Amino acid sequence: MTTRIAGLEPANLTVHLGLGLVLLLWMVPEAYMVSIAMRAPETVFDPTLFTWPLTFDNFVTVIKDNPLPSFFLNSLIVTVATVILVLAVSSLFAFAVAVLRLPGTTVLYAVLLTTLMVPMASLVLPLAILLKTFGWVNRYVGLIFPYVALGAPFAVVILKAFMEDAPKELFEAARVDGCTPWQTFIHVTLPLVRPALVFVAIWQFIVTWNEFFLALIVMTENEMKTVTIVPMQYSGLYMANPGALFAILTIIALPLIGLYVLVQRAFVRGLLAGAVKG
Amino acid sequence: MATLTLDGITKSYGVVSVISKLDLAVEDGEFCVLVGPSGCGKSTLLRIIAGLEPITSGRILIDDAEVSRAEPADRGIAMVFQSYALYPHMNVDRNMGFGLEIARTAKAEIASRVGQAARKLRLDSFLQRKPRELSGGQRQRVAIGRAITRRPKLFLLDEPLSNLDAALRVGMRVEIARLKAELGATMIYVTHDQVEAMTLADRIVVMNGGRIEQIGTPLDLYESPANLFVAGFIGSPSMNLLPGLLERRPDGGAQVVLEGGPSFPIVVKEAHSTPVPVTVGIRPEHIRLATGGDINLRGEAAVVEMLGSDTFVYARCGEQMVVVRDKTAGRMHRGDPITLSWDEAKCHLFDEGGRRWILDREAEAPTQNATA
Amino acid sequence: MSQTLTASPAGRTLAEIRPHRGRRQGTVYLFLLPATAFFIGFVAYPILWVFDESLMRAGSDGVRHFVGLGNYLATLQDPIFWLVLRNMALWGLITIPVQMLIGGLIAWFIERHTQQWRGFFRTMFFLPVVTSVSVVSLVWAQIYAPYYGIAQNYLQVLGITMTDSALGNPATSIYALIVVNIWQWTGFSMLMYVAGIANLPSEVLDAARIDGARGMRLAGSVVVPMLAPVTKSLLLLGIIGTLQTFPIVQLMTGGGPSHSSEVFGTDIFRQSFVLGDTNTGATLSVIVLALAFGLTLAQIVFLGARLGGRRAAR
Numbered sequence: 001m002t003t004r005i006a007g008l009e010p011a012n013l014t015v016h017l018g019l020g021l022v023l024l025l026w027m028v029p030e031a032y033m034v035s036i037a038m039r040a041p042e043t044v045f046d047p048t049l050f051t052w053p054l055t056f057d058n059f060v061t062v063i064k065d066n067p068l069p070s071f072f073l074n075s076l077i078v079t080v081a082t083v084i085l086v087l088a089v090s091s092l093f094a095f096a097v098a099v100l101r102l103p104g105t106t107v108l109y110a111v112l113l114t115t116l117m118v119p120m121a122s123l124v125l126p127l128a129i130l131l132k133t134f135g136w137v138n139r140y141v142g143l144i145f146p147y148v149a150l151g152a153p154f155a156v157v158i159l160k161a162f163m164e165d166a167p168k169e170l171f172e173a174a175r176v177d178g179c180t181p182w183q184t185f186i187h188v189t190l191p192l193v194r195p196a197l198v199f200v201a202i203w204q205f206i207v208t209w210n211e212f213f214l215a216l217i218v219m220t221e222n223e224m225k226t227v228t229i230v231p232m233q234y235s236g237l238y239m240a241n242p243g244a245l246f247a248i249l250t251i252i253a254l255p256l257i258g259l260y261v262l263v264q265r266a267f268v269r270g271l272l273a274g275a276v277k278g
Numbered sequence: 279m280a281t282l283t284l285d286g287i288t289k290s291y292g293v294v295s296v297i298s299k300l301d302l303a304v305e306d307g308e309f310c311v312l313v314g315p316s317g318c319g320k321s322t323l324l325r326i327i328a329g330l331e332p333i334t335s336g337r338i339l340i341d342d343a344e345v346s347r348a349e350p351a352d353r354g355i356a357m358v359f360q361s362y363a364l365y366p367h368m369n370v371d372r373n374m375g376f377g378l379e380i381a382r383t384a385k386a387e388i389a390s391r392v393g394q395a396a397r398k399l400r401l402d403s404f405l406q407r408k409p410r411e412l413s414g415g416q417r418q419r420v421a422i423g424r425a426i427t428r429r430p431k432l433f434l435l436d437e438p439l440s441n442l443d444a445a446l447r448v449g450m451r452v453e454i455a456r457l458k459a460e461l462g463a464t465m466i467y468v469t470h471d472q473v474e475a476m477t478l479a480d481r482i483v484v485m486n487g488g489r490i491e492q493i494g495t496p497l498d499l500y501e502s503p504a505n506l507f508v509a510g511f512i513g514s515p516s517m518n519l520l521p522g523l524l525e526r527r528p529d530g531g532a533q534v535v536l537e538g539g540p541s542f543p544i545v546v547k548e549a550h551s552t553p554v555p556v557t558v559g560i561r562p563e564h565i566r567l568a569t570g571g572d573i574n575l576r577g578e579a580a581v582v583e584m585l586g587s588d589t590f591v592y593a594r595c596g597e598q599m600v601v602v603r604d605k606t607a608g609r610m611h612r613g614d615p616i617t618l619s620w621d622e623a624k625c626h627l628f629d630e631g632g633r634r635w636i637l638d639r640e641a642e643a644p645t646q647n648a649t650a
Numbered sequence: 651m652s653q654t655l656t657a658s659p660a661g662r663t664l665a666e667i668r669p670h671r672g673r674r675q676g677t678v679y680l681f682l683l684p685a686t687a688f689f690i691g692f693v694a695y696p697i698l699w700v701f702d703e704s705l706m707r708a709g710s711d712g713v714r715h716f717v718g719l720g721n722y723l724a725t726l727q728d729p730i731f732w733l734v735l736r737n738m739a740l741w742g743l744i745t746i747p748v749q750m751l752i753g754g755l756i757a758w759f760i761e762r763h764t765q766q767w768r769g770f771f772r773t774m775f776f777l778p779v780v781t782s783v784s785v786v787s788l789v790w791a792q793i794y795a796p797y798y799g800i801a802q803n804y805l806q807v808l809g810i811t812m813t814d815s816a817l818g819n820p821a822t823s824i825y826a827l828i829v830v831n832i833w834q835w836t837g838f839s840m841l842m843y844v845a846g847i848a849n850l851p852s853e854v855l856d857a858a859r860i861d862g863a864r865g866m867r868l869a870g871s872v873v874v875p876m877l878a879p880v881t882k883s884l885l886l887l888g889i890i891g892t893l894q895t896f897p898i899v900q901l902m903t904g905g906g907p908s909h910s911s912e913v914f915g916t917d918i919f920r921q922s923f924v925l926g927d928t929n930t931g932a933t934l935s936v937i938v939l940a941l942a943f944g945l946t947l948a949q950i951v952f953l954g955a956r957l958g959g960r961r962a963a964r
Contacts, residue, residue, distance in 0.1 A: 011763075012763055012764075015759050015763040015764070016763075016764065016767060018759070019756065019759055019760065019764070019767075019771055022756065023771065023774055023775065026774075026775060026778070026833070026836075027774065027777075028800075029778075029786070029789050029790060029793060029833065030777065030778070030781065030789075032789060032792070032793060032800060033785070033789045036792065045797075045798040046798070047797070047798050047799060047800050047802065047803035048800065048803065049800055049804075088684070089684040089685045089688060090685060092681045092682070092684060092685065093681065093682055093684070093685035093686075095681055096678070096679075096681035096682045100678055100681065102678060102679060102681075102682070105682065108682060108686065111689075112685065112686070112689055114943070115689065115693050116890070117890060117942045117943055117946045118693060118697070118939060118942065119890055119893040119894035119914075119938055119939070119942055120894045120896070120915075121893060121894045121895075121896060121914050121915040121918050121935070121938050122697075122700065122893075122914075122918070122934075122935035122936070122938040122939045122942070123693070123696050123697075123935070124918065124919070124922070125700065125703075125918060125922045125923075125928060125931045125932060125935055126695075126696030126697070126699040126700045126703070126932070126935070127692065127696055128922075128923070129699070129928070130692075130695070130696060130699070145688065145691070145692055146692045148688050148692075149688035149689055149691065149692030149693050150692070150693070152685050152688060152689075153689075156685065181678050181681070185681070206779070206780050209782070210780070210782050210783055212783055212784060212896065212897035212900075213894075213896045213897065213915065213919075216900075217923065227782065228782050228783065228784050228897075229784065230784075231782075231784040231785060231788055231901075232784060232901060235788055235901075242792065245788070246788075246789075246792075249785045249788055249789065252782055252784075252785055253781050253782055253785045256780050256781070256782065257777055257780055257781060259780075260773070260776070260777070260780040261773060264769070264772070264773045264776070265769070268769075268772060268841070268844070268845075271841065271842075271844075271845045272844075272845050272848050272849065325856075328856075328860060329859075329860075330856050330859065330860075349859070349862070350856075350859045350860045350862075351859065351860060351861065351862030351864075352862075355860065356860065357856070357857070357860050359853040359856065359857060360853070361851060361853045362853075363851065363853035363854045363856065363857040364854070364857075365854060365857075365858075365872060365875075365876075366854075366876060367875040367876060367878070368875075376861050376863070376871070377860070377861035377862060380861050380862040380863050380867060381862060424857075
């Protein structure tokens with residue numbers, strides 16, 4: 001037996017140390033963010049990664065002085081509504097294409113897929129005009145609907161692939177059992193593609209929560225702003241007080257990071273099950 | 279061409295032992311088949327020989343040189359995988375020559391060896407194709423061709439036919455038998471299909487639970503299985519195994535009393551005064567649907583399977599279900615009363631622990647079924 | 651498998667069973683309706699609108715006139731447009747391969763050489779992806795900051811002296827932003843390669859071991875070619891991602907100094923919402939759209955990449 005450290009063979013230990021080192025380097029910006037948030041005014045401008053002592057004063061100040069919870073609520077409403085709508089709309093569409101195989105769906109599917117090539121940058125202007133016409137500026141639907149339209153195609157791709165990989169005998173069995181298409185959808189298809197639904201939900205959540213461009217244009221009133229766009233206004237407000245600004249950044253960044261850590265296992269499982277390949 | 283010696287091979291994952299203290303010697307030019315139920319360790323053993331799985335203890339020798347810790351590429355072996363494991367992005371030509379390419383063999387030499395193998399396997403016209411453009415049977419031949427071009431000392435084949443449909447499988451089996459004769463190489467072949475094992479093997483190694491149950495020629499295993507496991511595993515349909523008691527007769531001889539059935543005399547060296555539980559084994563093809571043998575049983579036909587060339591009758595005799603293979607049973611119907619009979623000379627006897635009981639009539643014949 | 655599914659005779663589809671009690675078969679088309687409606691309302695219509703708008707110009711009287719390709723000609727003569735194009739090219743040519751290389755290497759070591767720590771590494775390297783982009787931008791702005799930023803301080807230790815802020819220098823601003831993008835998105839490439847590597851058929855890797863392929867040879871001749879489908883999707887996603895670059899630039903430099911880091915996103919934003927010239931904004935939008943379509947189609951045609959297809963090379 002070769003000598004083992006922490007249960008690892010020497011060659012493997014080298015790999016772990018190497019990965020660990022790269023990871024430390026990679027985590028510098030995240031650590032720096034938290035570090036500045038926990039500095040006292042005397043040390044806040046020190047050009048070092050860590051300072052001493054640490055303080056939570058900045059957090060206390062910014063939570064007391066700002067309506068942070070309302071920003072979170074805005075983000076949560078927009079994101080959750082988007083995720084639910086994307087799942088509903090895309091699973092219905094994928095079912096029609098992959099299982100029902102209605103005539104004409106292949107063409108419609110191809111057309112829908114072109115959305116994946118459309119950069120947000122080219123859509124913000126017309127969307128802004130459109131939403132203004134509908135009176136949806138500074139309304140939740142003004143973000144939710146465009147997000148659904150832009151998110152659904154990717155979800156359709158994933159769900160369609162999963163549905164096509166499922167044994168088609170299952171759908172035939174449902175048909176023999178007398179299920180209507182709707183019953184086949186609810187009772188057979190959805191449970192079958194659960195890992196894909198979970199994957200799509202997590203990814204859509206991350207993307208929606210972090211979307212910046214459209215949110216910046218649609219949510220102009222302070223009460224309607226989502227957490228992604230608030231740091232901008234605080235960067236001006238707290239120009240001379242980076243400690244407070246970074247406390248806000250930390251408060252904004254941590255929930256999604258925490259959420260990802262909680263669900264990453266399911267997310268990676270969906271990915272490995274073939275959610276995204278070639 | 280080479281010999282292979284496994285000396286006390288043990289493999290465990292943590293506390294779970296997969297293979298324990300296994301010894302095996304394969305002779306030069308021998309076609310050795312490892313069979314056993316799934317999970318018996320046969321594939322693991324093959325991967326150990328290949329060097330894909332490290333061993334926990336023991337030694338592996340190829341041509342008397344120890345290779346226990348050598349890299350797979352340095353062992354002089356070639357392997358054919360169950361999924362064929364062809365490189366999807368390389369054409370047939372490059373797939374077959376890749377190993378030589380890595381070993382820095384001269385280009386001309388690679389081309390000639392690949393060409394030879396391709397001719398042998400009738401792949402000449404597919405050399406430029408990618409694996410996904412080939413049929414299952416063709417991929418299988420490429421996988422074998424890749425092994426041949428390496429000119430290995432030892433061929434390892436891991437259930438190579440299990441992904442083919444029934445018709446192709448028979449064809450490829452014949453092809454492998456032909457290659458075996460042509461190449462004369464030492465081959466280790468893993469399968470769970472006993473027809474493959476019986477038809478291809480010079481010697482069969484029956485494995486179960488990480489141990490070797492018996493090693494022998496196909497006929498050895500068929501005619502004198504060393505224990506109940508081998509008796510039940512080799513032969514299709516399986517050997518009938520009937521519980522009974524071995525006891526001393528008043529005249530000093532011995533007899534077997536079948537549970538709920540007749541008794542018959544049997545010659546054993548020593549019969550205990552107290553009855554001993556035993557299992558009597560009789561192959562379906564040794565039972566006749568008529569009276570007149572040493573042992574006669576009455577029952578009724580429960581299931582009749584007519585295969586054309588053969589008829590299998592599943593007869594219910596009291597508590598027991600006995601399978602009979604008899605060509606004359608063509609007109610039999612379910613529920614017909616029948617009489618079965620067979621000769622004592624065809625019986626196998628197993629003791630309580632499942633080991634073969636060497637009968638006096640067998641004692642003179644050289645036993646070939648010693649476990650290694 | 652999937653081919654046979656698609657190729658199954660039309661007569662055997664589920665839709666064929668007519669719903670009972672006289673309901674029309676057409677009702678099953680309702681499954682398609684919601685997604686299609688969203689697509690028409692928020693993708694198709696806006697695209698048609700920008701096309702139309704890009705061919706118009708609002709006169710001083712507020713009335714729109716058809717100007718043909720006039721807006722396009724004007725845009726092509728704008729030096730800022732060519733700066734944007736250069737920046738976008740730099741952005742794509744640097745971020746995509748670098749993210750692939752670093753992400754791929756990290757993924758390889760994680761998947762092939764770690765056991766208990768695998769989940770930890772996979773998660774940690776992905777964290778920048780889930781960190782809000784506005785947070786990322788402000789943190790990096792602080793890192794780059796002159797005098798009190800840590801970049802200057804620590805690079806000096808390595809013997810690299812930054813004379814001024816990397817963001818404030820027109821010669822370096824775009825590269826400084828590219829570094830931020832690489833930092834944020836490498837984890838995404840890593841996770842995609844993790845999925846690809848985990849799904850490599852293990853028997854093929856065994857066969858490669860028996861063939862004696864190791865190290866660079868294994869990577870170059872076996873692994874990298876077999877991961878080509880992942881690489882192609884990353885390229886596809888990378889190009890579209892490049893074209894929609896906006897928050898990092900908007901928040902860190904605003905496209906400056908003197909347009910040196912201008913990208914399509916910031917240019918469209920500036921023209922449409924700051925200067926209020928929707929015709930030029932629409933023209934730029936159409937150009938971005940055309941680039942995205944053209945580059946994607948080129949990849950589909952020349953590389954066999956597939957938009958979201960998951961069975962590319964099997």
